[in-house]
Amino acid sequence: MSNTTQLLRFITAGSVDDGKSTLIGRLLHDSKSIFEDQLSAISKTSEKRGMAAVDLSLLTDGLQAEREQGITIDVAYRYFATPKRKFIIGDTPGHEQYTRNMVTAASTANLVVILIDARKGVLTQTRRHTFLASLVGVPHIVLAVNKMDMVGYSEDTFNAIVAEYRAFAAQLGIHDVTCIPMSALNGDMVVEHGDNLNWYKGAPLLDFLENVVIDYDVNTADFRYPVQWVCRPQTQEYHDFRGYMGRIESGEIAVGDEITVLPSGRTSKVKEIVTYDSNLQRAYAPQSVTLTLEDEIDISRGDMFVKADGMTRCANAAGAGMPSDCPLPQSACSAITSDLASVVGSPSRMASSSISNVSGAGTAMPTVAKEFEAMLCWLAEAPLDLNRKYIIKHTTRMVKCLFSRLDYRVDVNTLAHHETDKLNMNDIARVAMKVQQPLALDHYSKNRFTGSFIVIDEASNNTVAAGMIA
Amino acid sequence: MSNRTFTHLDALESESIHIMREVAAECKNPALLFSGGKDSIVMLRLAEKAFRPAKFPFPLVHIDTEHNFPEVIACRDKLAADLGERLIVRSLEGSIKRGSIVIKDPDKPRNPYQSVTLLETIAEFGFDACMGGARRDEEKARAKERIFSFRDEFGQWDPKNQRPELWDIYNTRVHAGENIRVFPISNWTEMDIWEYIAREKLYIPEIYYAHKREVIRRGNSVIPVSHLVHPKPGEKVEVLSVRFRTVGDMTCTAPVESYARNAQEIIEETSTTRITERGATRMDDQTSEASMELRKKEGYF
Numbered sequence A: 001m002s003n004t005t006q007l008l009r010f011i012t013a014g015s016v017d018d019g020k021s022t023l024i025g026r027l028l029h030d031s032k033s034i035f036e037d038q039l040s041a042i043s044k045t046s047e048k049r050g051m052a053a054v055d056l057s058l059l060t061d062g063l064q065a066e067r068e069q070g071i072t073i074d075v076a077y078r079y080f081a082t083p084k085r086k087f088i089i090g091d092t093p094g095h096e097q098y099t100r101n102m103v104t105a106a107s108t109a110n111l112v113v114i115l116i117d118a119r120k121g122v123l124t125q126t127r128r129h130t131f132l133a134s135l136v137g138v139p140h141i142v143l144a145v146n147k148m149d150m151v152g153y154s155e156d157t158f159n160a161i162v163a164e165y166r167a168f169a170a171q172l173g174i175h176d177v178t179c180i181p182m183s184a185l186n187g188d189m190v191v192e193h194g195d196n197l198n199w200y201k202g203a204p205l206l207d208f209l210e211n212v213v214i215d216y217d218v219n220t221a222d223f224r225y226p227v228q229w230v231c232r233p234q235t236q237e238y239h240d241f242r243g244y245m246g247r248i249e250s251g252e253i254a255v256g257d258e259i260t261v262l263p264s265g266r267t268s269k270v271k272e273i274v275t276y277d278s279n280l281q282r283a284y285a286p287q288s289v290t291l292t293l294e295d296e297i298d299i300s301r302g303d304m305f306v307k308a309d310g311m312t313r314c315a316n317a318a319g320a321g322m323p324s325d326c327p328l329p330q331s332a333c334s335a336i337t338s339d340l341a342s343v344v345g346s347p348s349r350m351a352s353s354s355i356s357n358v359s360g361a362g363t364a365m366p367t368v369a370k371e372f373e374a375m376l377c378w379l380a381e382a383p384l385d386l387n388r389k390y391i392i393k394h395t396t397r398m399v400k401c402l403f404s405r406l407d408y409r410v411d412v413n414t415l416a417h418h419e420t421d422k423l424n425m426n427d428i429a430r431v432a433m434k435v436q437q438p439l440a441l442d443h444y445s446k447n448r449f450t451g452s453f454i455v456i457d458e459a460s461n462n463t464v465a466a467g468m469i470a
Numbered sequence B: 001m002s003n004r005t006f007t008h009l010d011a012l013e014s015e016s017i018h019i020m021r022e023v024a025a026e027c028k029n030p031a032l033l034f035s036g037g038k039d040s041i042v043m044l045r046l047a048e049k050a051f052r053p054a055k056f057p058f059p060l061v062h063i064d065t066e067h068n069f070p071e072v073i074a075c076r077d078k079l080a081a082d083l084g085e086r087l088i089v090r091s092l093e094g095s096i097k098r099g100s101i102v103i104k105d106p107d108k109p110r111n112p113y114q115s116v117t118l119l120e121t122i123a124e125f126g127f128d129a130c131m132g133g134a135r136r137d138e139e140k141a142r143a144k145e146r147i148f149s150f151r152d153e154f155g156q157w158d159p160k161n162q163r164p165e166l167w168d169i170y171n172t173r174v175h176a177g178e179n180i181r182v183f184p185i186s187n188w189t190e191m192d193i194w195e196y197i198a199r200e201k202l203y204i205p206e207i208y209y210a211h212k213r214e215v216i217r218r219g220n221s222v223i224p225v226s227h228l229v230h231p232k233p234g235e236k237v238e239v240l241s242v243r244f245r246t247v248g249d250m251t252c253t254a255p256v257e258s259y260a261r262n263a264q265e266i267i268e269e270t271s272t273t274r275i276t277e278r279g280a281t282r283m284d285d286q287t288s289e290a291s292m293e294l295r296k297k298e299g300y301f
């Protein structure tokens, strides 16, 4: 592998038996990422179960319980590499209680492969997976129309499914979908083109995974730096050293840049960008670095540095258009300001929100607020209790919170909004929340890292919800 | 950033540093498990990257089976001393003396007992988080484990009841008496580890590189002759050029034949190797397809 290999994280989504595990097994197998001992272990198991060919899905179906049940529960991670890229695959199961797993796996993914059984076409589940992918803001979507061997590799069948899917996706504001016909079982269009789908002129899935542009999947415009840890060595050599350690979640920073510390609003200038290897002049997301400042101001974990000028180099795509020196291609720029907003909330509702300005065009400063609205995915078995206080973890800050209002629940199958006074596991809802201390918030559609949070149950310490500022 | 220069190793490194800093900031009394093996040596470099110019905000801890290769123990002690960091060693012998471990055959593999001493050490020091160098690519059961993996009072892992892990927001909260295991290099593969060792020019025990060694063949494996492993009647001692891909318990860690004398040559060998690291070297995991999962549930790392 060369030392310029990029990392791409993707997930597979589909109903039970659409072929997710087979597809992943096929990718690993055909890209020569399966080891002999793994192959011999699964051939033994396939034989024991009386199967004719090696069942590649056994490669990913990890835990004993599910080996016994023969289904995938929960999220498993798989790794493989080609000379071009290293891949992390999140394999999520396809049964009914699926929302929580998919939201979890999608939260870190650059790309989702949505599987369809060519015999069945676009199903309710397909719509659900597409909605969840757009809710979580996965930047790239591939529609894999699988089991083409079962429909005689018919071009018409493929085209009909694609047309139906595109019409639906457009309703969610998704226009950039790559559709690939495929037989995961036989290997057509996974790694090799194969001879059965000669009418299809596009590239096989692996080709696409290797080449899709992901440089702009993170927000490259707005500098966001949540402080994780304050480094005070207190040694002779570093007597006065006070470094603010963290990861650049988005944007970039250079020595001499003016920064504002949120929520206090104090300002200073970056003195040094320190790393173990050497000091840097400039650093970018997602680098982990240590910043020192020109001024001694009171800063602790949970504070966030942003650039003081609040100017964006790349204006909101929905706003006044892009300045001529914008470094991003047009398509990348609009991908950052994804179409989530149009899915999860009406513009009028957003305007009435207490943090309405984060969704406005042109501003690059987060909003510091104690009240805000969010899309929430409830993850826990115990339902939401509106009378209780919970804990919210947003970037590196943990504060108490409560839910002041449930606006509506989204039916993930029909996308209809329903009034509700409770939230159960796998429910998606728009809520209003209050927090004890102010948070520096970005709209999720602009920033996946400073627009997201988790909710923790103080009594059980479980993670009970995932939230996206909307 | 301009990803032209931000490679997959940079991405993995940055993620691991971020995880270690979250542990330092949110856990009251964390520890970094350090064995002197290659994964934990990578962890040590990541900790330097995360916390220098300050000292580590946690001690290094090694659970010594006393079945370790002497070269590995020497490397462990050298690296801890060079870095000037505190190293705590607790040995299985201590648990055996206390009677919490009863060993039938002292020469048999000791990995199954490690969890007992680890749990005793966690209790002795009151650690609420232990960082370990396990990777998800090592084994199927690990593929589903979270980066922050919660353990109950008995040190047990419940694969059906894991906390969902979203974005890069980690839930580190535990009740008194409970603890978490944290795996900052979850997303690294064996290849990534070797590439990082080469890039960072990390010093690792010489037995990872090809050397001549007396071995005997048992079944499909090549076993190193040592004070714990003697040839049985009829077994022939051969001298082969070998290297170790993992360096665990001497009685059950098998080397592979190799002529790779440095990290770069290992990378070349690894990219053509068709056997997983555990498959090649750990005889105790092969016994049953689910053996690792069982051991993890009992509190093994």
Ligand SMILES: Nc1nc2c(ncn2[C@@H]2O[C@H](COP(=O)(O)OP(=O)(O)O)[C@@H](O)[C@H]2O)c(=O)[nH]1
Pocket (backbone or CB within 6 Å): A014, A015, A016, A017, A018, A019, A020, A021, A022, A023, A057, A072, A094, A146, A147, A148, A149, A150, A182, A183, A184, A185, A186
């Ligand atoms: N004919 C045909 N069968 C397939 C194809 N892909 C998967 N299958 C079969 O569909 C069944 C379910 O596949 P699996 O990968 O376990 O689906 P999952 O539940 O989505 O993980 C298995 O019997 C596979 O062999 C395909 O492209 N063509």
Ligand SMILES: [Mg+2]
Pocket (backbone or CB within 6 Å): A020, A021, A022, A057, A061, A071, A072, A093
């Ligand atoms: Mg499956």
